[in-house]
Amino acid sequence: MIPLSNYLIVAAGLFSIGLYAVLARKNAIMILMGIELMLNAVNINLVAFWRYLTPENVSGQVFAAMVFVVAAAEVAVGIALIMTVYRRRDTVSADEINLMKW
Amino acid sequence: MELTNLIIWLIPLPPLLAFFFIVLFTNKNNKLSHSIAVGGAGLSFLGAMYVFYQALTTNHFAEHPFGNAITWLNLGDKPFEIGVMIDPLSAIVLFFVAITVLMIFIYSIGYHNYGQPKGDHDKKGFPPHGAAQDGHTVLSIEPMYARFFAFIGLFAFGMFTLVVSDNLLTLFVGWEIMGLCSYLLIGFWFGKDSAKNAAKKAFMTTRVGDVFMLLGISYLFTEAGTLSFKAIFTEEMISHLAHADSYIPGLSVAGLAGILLFIGTVGKSAQFPLHVWLPDAMEGPTPVSAMIHAATMVSAGVYMVIRMFPLLQAGGHGELTTAMTVLAVIGSITALFAATIAVAQNDVKRVLAYSTISQLGFMVAALGIGAYVAAVFHLVTHAFFKALLFLGSGSVIHGMEHGVLHTGNHKVDPQDMYNMGGLSKKMPKTFWTFLIGGFALSGFPLITAGFWSKDEILADAFANGHMGVFWTLAIAAFLTAFYTMRQITLTFLGKARTKEAEHAHETPATMTTPLIVLAIFAIGFGWVGVPEHFPGIGGILPNWFHDFIAHGLPSFIHFETIHFSWTPLITSLVVALGGLLTGWLVYRNATTAENDPIKKLLGPVHTLLKNKYYFDELYDKVLVKPLAVFSEKVVYEFMDRKVIDGFLHKVAELTFSLGTIFREKFDLPVINEFFGDGTAAMTQWFGEKIRKIQSGNIQQYMIIAVLGAFVALFAFWMTLN
Numbered sequence: 001m002i003p004l005s006n007y008l009i010v011a012a013g014l015f016s017i018g019l020y021a022v023l024a025r026k027n028a029i030m031i032l033m034g035i036e037l038m039l040n041a042v043n044i045n046l047v048a049f050w051r052y053l054t055p056e057n058v059s060g061q062v063f064a065a066m067v068f069v070v071a072a073a074e075v076a077v078g079i080a081l082i083m084t085v086y087r088r089r090d091t092v093s094a095d096e097i098n099l100m101k102w
Numbered sequence: 103m104e105l106t107n108l109i110i111w112l113i114p115l116p117p118l119l120a121f122f123f124i125v126l127f128t129n130k131n132n133k134l135s136h137s138i139a140v141g142g143a144g145l146s147f148l149g150a151m152y153v154f155y156q157a158l159t160t161n162h163f164a165e166h167p168f169g170n171a172i173t174w175l176n177l178g179d180k181p182f183e184i185g186v187m188i189d190p191l192s193a194i195v196l197f198f199v200a201i202t203v204l205m206i207f208i209y210s211i212g213y214h215n216y217g218q219p220k221g222d223h224d225k226k227g228f229p230p231h232g233a234a235q236d237g238h239t240v241l242s243i244e245p246m247y248a249r250f251f252a253f254i255g256l257f258a259f260g261m262f263t264l265v266v267s268d269n270l271l272t273l274f275v276g277w278e279i280m281g282l283c284s285y286l287l288i289g290f291w292f293g294k295d296s297a298k299n300a301a302k303k304a305f306m307t308t309r310v311g312d313v314f315m316l317l318g319i320s321y322l323f324t325e326a327g328t329l330s331f332k333a334i335f336t337e338e339m340i341s342h343l344a345h346a347d348s349y350i351p352g353l354s355v356a357g358l359a360g361i362l363l364f365i366g367t368v369g370k371s372a373q374f375p376l377h378v379w380l381p382d383a384m385e386g387p388t389p390v391s392a393m394i395h396a397a398t399m400v401s402a403g404v405y406m407v408i409r410m411f412p413l414l415q416a417g418g419h420g421e422l423t424t425a426m427t428v429l430a431v432i433g434s435i436t437a438l439f440a441a442t443i444a445v446a447q448n449d450v451k452r453v454l455a456y457s458t459i460s461q462l463g464f465m466v467a468a469l470g471i472g473a474y475v476a477a478v479f480h481l482v483t484h485a486f487f488k489a490l491l492f493l494g495s496g497s498v499i500h501g502m503e504h505g506v507l508h509t510g511n512h513k514v515d516p517q518d519m520y521n522m523g524g525l526s527k528k529m530p531k532t533f534w535t536f537l538i539g540g541f542a543l544s545g546f547p548l549i550t551a552g553f554w555s556k557d558e559i560l561a562d563a564f565a566n567g568h569m570g571v572f573w574t575l576a577i578a579a580f581l582t583a584f585y586t587m588r589q590i591t592l593t594f595l596g597k598a599r600t601k602e603a604e605h606a607h608e609t610p611a612t613m614t615t616p617l618i619v620l621a622i623f624a625i626g627f628g629w630v631g632v633p634e635h636f637p638g639i640g641g642i643l644p645n646w647f648h649d650f651i652a653h654g655l656p657s658f659i660h661f662e663t664i665h666f667s668w669t670p671l672i673t674s675l676v677v678a679l680g681g682l683l684t685g686w687l688v689y690r691n692a693t694t695a696e697n698d699p700i701k702k703l704l705g706p707v708h709t710l711l712k713n714k715y716y717f718d719e720l721y722d723k724v725l726v727k728p729l730a731v732f733s734e735k736v737v738y739e740f741m742d743r744k745v746i747d748g749f750l751h752k753v754a755e756l757t758f759s760l761g762t763i764f765r766e767k768f769d770l771p772v773i774n775e776f777f778g779d780g781t782a783a784m785t786q787w788f789g790e791k792i793r794k795i796q797s798g799n800i801q802q803y804m805i806i807a808v809l810g811a812f813v814a815l816f817a818f819w820m821t822l823n
Contacts, residue, residue: 019808023801098798 007048015041028092029084032078039071106156107170110186113149113196114262114276117203117255123708124252132247136211139251143207146262147427150200151755157193164190164653166665171330183330187268191478191653194647195405196265198482199398200487201623203258205616208388209493210254212612214244214499221245227293229387239507241500244387245441250290254393257283261398265405270319270329271405277370279317280399281308288386300382307379311369316360321348322413325355326718335412337658344417353424356416360425363410364432371403371462374436377635378717380459384451388496391451396604400458404481411474412656422471430470434574438464439715441581445588446711449517450495453589457543457804458488462580464559467571473562473650479631480559483551486627487542490620494536497609497617498522498593501529505602514602519589520695533594535617540590542624545678548639551628557674558633562729564673565664576673588700591689599693635666747794 014037021034043064050060086092103540120142128134157163173186188196201296219233221242233242244250257280264276289301323329326339333339343356350358367373372380380400384391393399407414407429414425422430444456461484469475502516526533556579563572593736598604608614632639632646650693690700700707710716 023804023808094801095799100798 004048004052007044011041011044011048014038014044026093026095026096028082028094029079030081031094032075035078036071036075039067043067103168106153106168106188107186109149110153110168110266113146113153113266114259116145117258118142118264121252121255121259124255129248129252131724132216132243135248135251136216139255140204140207140211142255143204143258146258147200147204150196150262153188154197157188157190159340161409164650165657167654169266171268180327182271183269184272185268185330186266187331188266190650191345191405191409192265193650194482195401196262198485198623199261199265199401202485202620203261203393203398205620206303206389206392206489206493207251207254207258209392209496209616210250210387212610213387213389213496214247215241216243216247216612218243220250222248225293227291229291229294236252241504246290249310250287250387253283253286253290253564254389257287257393257398260404264402268331270322270331273409274316274319277366277402277406278368279311280402281305281312281370284308284383284390284399288383288388290386290390294385296382297385300379300385304379304383307376308369311366311376314362315366315369318359318366318549321355321362322359331409335656337656340412340416340658340764341654343413350455354417357423357425360410360414360416360423361428362426364407364414364429367403367407367466368432369403370406371400371466372459373403373432373458373463373466374439377436377440377459378714378721381452381455381714384455385451388451388492388499391455392492392496393742399480400462401485402467404462404477407466408469408474408477408481411469415472415659426470426472428470430467430568430571433463433465433467433470434571436460437467437578438463438581439820440682441578441585443711443714444585444707445581445700448519448698449515450498450519450522450589450593451492451517453490453519453585454495457491457582457585460582461488461543464556464575464578467575468559468562471563471566471568471571473559473566474632474655475648476555476558476562478651479647480555483542483555483624483627486620487539487550487552487556490535490539490617490624491543493613493617493620497529497532497613498536498606500527500609500613501525501532501606502602504607505600505605508605509601511602514600516602517676518695519592520692521600522593522598522603522606523596523600524594524603526594528603529594529608531608531614535614535621536594537590538621538624540586541682542588542628544682545579545674546682547675547678549625549628551624551626552643553674554628554631554633556678557671558631560670560674561633561667562664564670566668572670572673575797576677579674580677580681583678584685587682587685588689591686592692595686596690596692625790633666637666638669692787 001098018034018037018039018041021037023034025034038050046060046064046067050057056058082092085097089096091097117139120138123138125137128138153168157168160166167187169187169188169189171183171184173181215230218241219235221230221233223232224230224242224245228244228245230242230244232239235238258274260283262281263279264273267276267447285301285305288304289297291297292301294374296650319329322334325343326334328334337379340356343359344354345352346355348355348358353361366446369376414429415423417423418426440456440459440463444453444460447453447456461480465477465484468480489556499516502514502522506512506514506516538550543548544550545553545556547553560572560575560579563569563575598606629643631645632643633648634645692699700709704711713719
């Protein structure tokens with residue numbers, strides 16, 4: 001059987017890739033995708049911990065499903081915002097979306 | 103006994119309640135207001151009559167007077183008690199006060215034109231001017247009708263309180279309430295300057311007496327330790343007070359306290375030299391004049407001094423004490439002096455005002471020579487016939503006002519006797535009652551009450567050998583009869599001297615009924631005090647009054663029964679009849695004020711009398727003006743402006759400079775610059791330094807956050823190991 005640590009390592013790697021994307025990319029869509037990666041890394045962790053530690057409860061699966069819902073809603077809103085910004089300003093670079101800065 | 107005591111406590115209450123009810127609730131409703139006031143007076147009347155009846159029918163009443171006391175205040179180790187007491191003196195005073203007060207209340211309804219329309223131009227603070235109705239002018243209702251009844255209610259409360267009191271303190275309270283009410287009522291028509299000034303004058307003049315009275319009360323309390331009549335008028339206490347020396351050499355404590363209290367009476371009962379306020383008090387409505395000058399206030403002064411008689415005679419052993427001599431002298435002077443002024447007055451009410459002063463002088467003089475019973479007797483009869491005369495004169499004025507409104511000539515003074523004449527046919531009820539009152543005042547022999555009381559004073563003076571007092575009072579009595587007949591002749595007899603008098607009209611029943619009731623007493627009350635040795639009719643009726651009153655005095659004070667003598671009797675017959683006859687003979691053909699027969703006879707003396715011996719002018723020059731100058735120059739300009747204001751200004755300047763120093767040395771540098779501006783500058787500096795980390799670049803924030811998380815994680819891991 002594949003040990004729990006393997007799943008955790010995969011999840012950590014996935015999380016780091018997402019974190020890198022959020023921190024380093026300028027493209028707003030890329031940042032959004034980084035966030036999705038991080039959420040999915042968390043999901044892997046949730047499901048893995050449920051399967052290995054408390055299989056008698058369904059809470060891990062429920063949490064994972066909840067995260068999917070939130071992530072989907074977030075992407076829908078995020079994409080809509082980015083598209084609106086793109087239409088008005090012709091850019092999706094996070095650096096250039098600076099109207100609210102002082 | 104218990105019931106009687108309770109009723110005595112309750113007697114003063116109804117008029118007070120009436121006052122509050124009218125002031126607080128019913129002052130818009132004239133009918134309800136006068137019903138409450140008259141109802142209150144009626145309740146007090148019933149209570150007073152019940153108590154009086156009990157007093158008459160109780161055996162050994164004089165030894166065991168009604169009343170009880172409650173502890174009001176604990177002063178040191180002994181309680182101060184206040185209570186009520188009805189002894190023979192206060193019973194008889196209660197009797198006449200209750201009757202006259204009720205009559206005056208009823209009379210006021212008619213006098214203030216109840217039921218008449220509202221005046222067209224009447225304003226509060228002015229007498230009503232009349233209202234147009236069906237093409238001619240009629241009398242109009244008093245604009246402050248309800249207020250008048252409230253005030254006289256309070257006045258009656260003051261008088262009842264004074265009479266039922268068993269101690270000097272509550273007596274003084276009632277006394278002062280009446281002082282306030284007299285001020286309010288004399289100045290009732292406050293729109294008139296004369297009324298305003300008269301009210302102030304009355305208040306200030308009586309105040310002079312009241313201050314001395316309060317001194318007397320305090321002095322008595324210091325020396326005797328009590329103010330209760332029962333406790334003071336014991337043999338031990340009186341002899342203790344009579345033998346203790348006061349601050350003034352040659353005067354005992356009793357004498358000094360008595361004289362101080364008597365000065366209160368001088369103010370209240372308008373004795374010489376504080377008599378000046380009483381004639382001016384005629385500015386008030388006539389029922390007030392009757393209230394003040396007959397039933398209540400001036401009687402209260404004499405009542406108080408009669409009440410204090412055991413104190414006044416203390417140490418005399420039958421001879422006159424210093425205090426009594428003072429009373430006799432002041433009383434005699436007042437009696438004669440006021441009677442002479444009354445001769446030369448033309449105002450119908452002023453004649454009566456001076457007559458009142460004179461008659462009060464009779465009572466004071468009587469008390470001064472030890473004629474205790476005679477003084478009480480004259481107090482009672484005088485209250486009846488003087489209330490009658492004042493109400494009668496009010497009725498005459500009212501009738502004349504009717505005439506003035508008829509002709510529309512407002513220049514005619516409805517109070518000037520020379521504008522009257524022949525009113526007997528127009529106003530028969532007023533005439534006959536006024537005649538009875540006038541004859542009682544003159545001492546018309548045998549029939550009227552005034553004769554018996556005045557005769558008794560003269561007989562006492564003669565029998566005890568006080569010839570000075572006797573002759574002074576005899577002359578005063580002659581003048582009394584003379585000016586009374588002059589008044590009656592000028593007012594009622596002969597022909598009408600003006601058109602207004604021709605159109606005078608009898609007054610309504612609310613005014614004439616009290617006149618008739620009082621007239622009955624003005625005649626009948628004399629018969630209860632007919633001396634037993636009087637030739638012819640003495641002994642037919644028992645001398646009930648003498649027995650009743652004389653037993654009210656403490657038993658250690660003895661009276662010598664006076665023997666009958668023809669001299670005083672003939673004197674009083676001669677002065678009364680002679681005065682009346684002379685008055686009629688001199689004035690039956692009088693025409694105008696310029697042709698006053700007395701004026702021709704007396705010449706410059708008449709001017710002196712007409713101007714009241716220039717007492718007002720004298721007081722104005724000696725007291726009022728210097729006081730005004732003193733208050734202007736010394737009190738206002740020096741004390742107030744220079745000393746007090748100067749001091750205050752200095753304090754203000756000092757405070758201001760102190761404040762400036764604080765501001766410049768402390769507030770501005772320390773508080774403002776260091777704490778205020780300093781913290782602000784520091785905050786600003788810090789903010790400027792720290793703003794740089796807020797770049798707005800979210801990715802930068804996240805890098806910091808992730809780094810922070812790593813650091814935290816590392817630190818956590820370190821601590822685990």
